[in-house]
Amino acid sequence: MSIFSKIANGEIPSYKCAEDERFYAFLDINPVALGHTLVIPRQEVDYIFDLDNRTLADLHVFAKRVALALREAVPCTKVGMAVLGLEVPHAHIHLIPLQSEGDMDFRKEKLHLQPEEMQAVADKIYAAFKKL
Numbered sequence: 001m002s003i004f005s006k007i008a009n010g011e012i013p014s015y016k017c018a019e020d021e022r023f024y025a026f027l028d029i030n031p032v033a034l035g036h037t038l039v040i041p042r043q044e045v046d047y048i049f050d051l052d053n054r055t056l057a058d059l060h061v062f063a064k065r066v067a068l069a070l071r072e073a074v075p076c077t078k079v080g081m082a083v084l085g086l087e088v089p090h091a092h093i094h095l096i097p098l099q100s101e102g103d104m105d106f107r108k109e110k111l112h113l114q115p116e117e118m119q120a121v122a123d124k125i126y127a128a129f130k131k132l
């Protein structure tokens with residue numbers, strides 16, 4: 001089972017931002033920006049473009065709702081979206097609150113946030129998601 005499957009089913013802790021029966025969203029543990037969120041299908045597929053069309057489309061619709069919640073929780077110009085998948089072999093979308101182009105730079109030094117800060121932003125996103 002992938003590490004992200006274990007996160008989605010609660011075997012490994014995460015800062016949960018949103019969930020439904022098929023998808024799960026949680027904070028990236030090494031964020032490039034405050035509120036950096038990962039959105040995954042519960043279905044375990046490595047490469048995002050190996051997902052069947054319906055799951056791929058629905059993943060994006062779910063990510064849209066997470067992005068709307070994220071923008072309420074973390075004021076930003078827009079929420080950027082990226083797919084890398086070079087590290088973890090379980091399809092995922094990165095959602096990143098943007099103020100400038102540099103906020104999407106995955107090579108820059110990651111933020112070092114306290115657990116309480118991570119929990120607080122995850123709780124805000126979760127609350128906003130539930131209202132949408």
Ligand code: AMP
Pocket residue numbers: 003014027028029030031038083084085086087088089
């Ligand atoms: P990539 O597969 O290249 O898209 O990168 C995987 C991302 O998952 C990285 O940004 C990691 O910081 C993040 N990540 C890896 N393990 C965890 C974890 N246990 N909880 C949250 N994020 C994680």
